[in-house]
Amino acid sequence: MVLFPAMFEVDGWATKQDSHFFIDDPVSSLDDHNIFVTASTLFDLIEKHFQKRKIIVTTHHIGLYCTLKDWLLRGEKAQRYKDITRACILRNNAGVLTVEKDGKDVMLYHLKLVQTLMTARQANDLRAFHFAMLRQLLENVASFLGTTRFAYVLERAGITDTAMVANVINTSATRRCTTTRPTF
Numbered sequence: 163m164v165l166f167p168a169m170f171e172v173d174g175w176a177t178k179q180d181s182h183f184f185i186d187d188p189v190s191s192l193d194d195h196n197i198f199v200t201a202s203t204l205f206d207l208i209e210k211h212f213q214k215r216k217i218i219v220t221t222h223h224i225g226l227y228c229t230l231k232d233w234l235l236r237g238e239k240a241q242r243y244k245d246i247t248r249a250c251i252l253r254n255n256a257g258v259l260t261v262e263k264d265g266k267d268v269m270l271y272h273l274k275l276v277q278t279l280m281t282a283r284q285a286n287d288l289r290a291f292h293f294a295m296l297r298q299l300l301e302n303v304a305s306f307l308g309t310t311r312f313a314y315v316l317e318r319a320g321i322t323d324t325a326m327v328a329n330v331i332n333t334s335a336t337r338r339c340t341t342t343r344p345t346f
């Protein structure tokens with residue numbers, strides 16, 4: 163994340179190209195704390211440069227997306243950004259990719275994870291990244307409850323064979339799973 167602030171500070175770093183700044187998925191492999199730090203750093207850069215540069219941030223991470231969207235469109239400084247900020251989601255509708263304005267979806271990070279998982283389950287379109295999201299959600303709930311084991315959350319949810327379910331979640335996070343969904 164050190165590269166982005168440094169590039170913003172170099173005038174004319176790309177001659178005429180410096181009016182647009184594209185940041186693609188700046189939080190790959192970061193933990194939750196550093197994702198929040200990155201969101202804060204990006205917001206500071208936006209605050210400093212939004213009048214002279216168009217800043218485009220793309221991400222796969224719902225937490226970063228929700229945090230930036232909330233700060234830019236609902237935060238205490240949202241008035242200055244609301245007319246120049248667009249929050250969009252790339253959707254796959256029956257094999258057709260569309261970029262859609264993100265309107266009234268839930269924007270609290272953990273609720274957005276749950277909403278995304280429920281939508282995928284209802285559409286019977288579970289993919290590897292959904293299992294990674296589920297694991298992340300379970301780990302966050304476990305951490306909130308004071309434990310490091312996400313199986314603890316599964317136990318509290320009434321799942322008896324937590325080892326088998328944890329194994330399904332862990333192995334499914336690494337492969338595509340679309341036509342059948344695991345049953346517990």
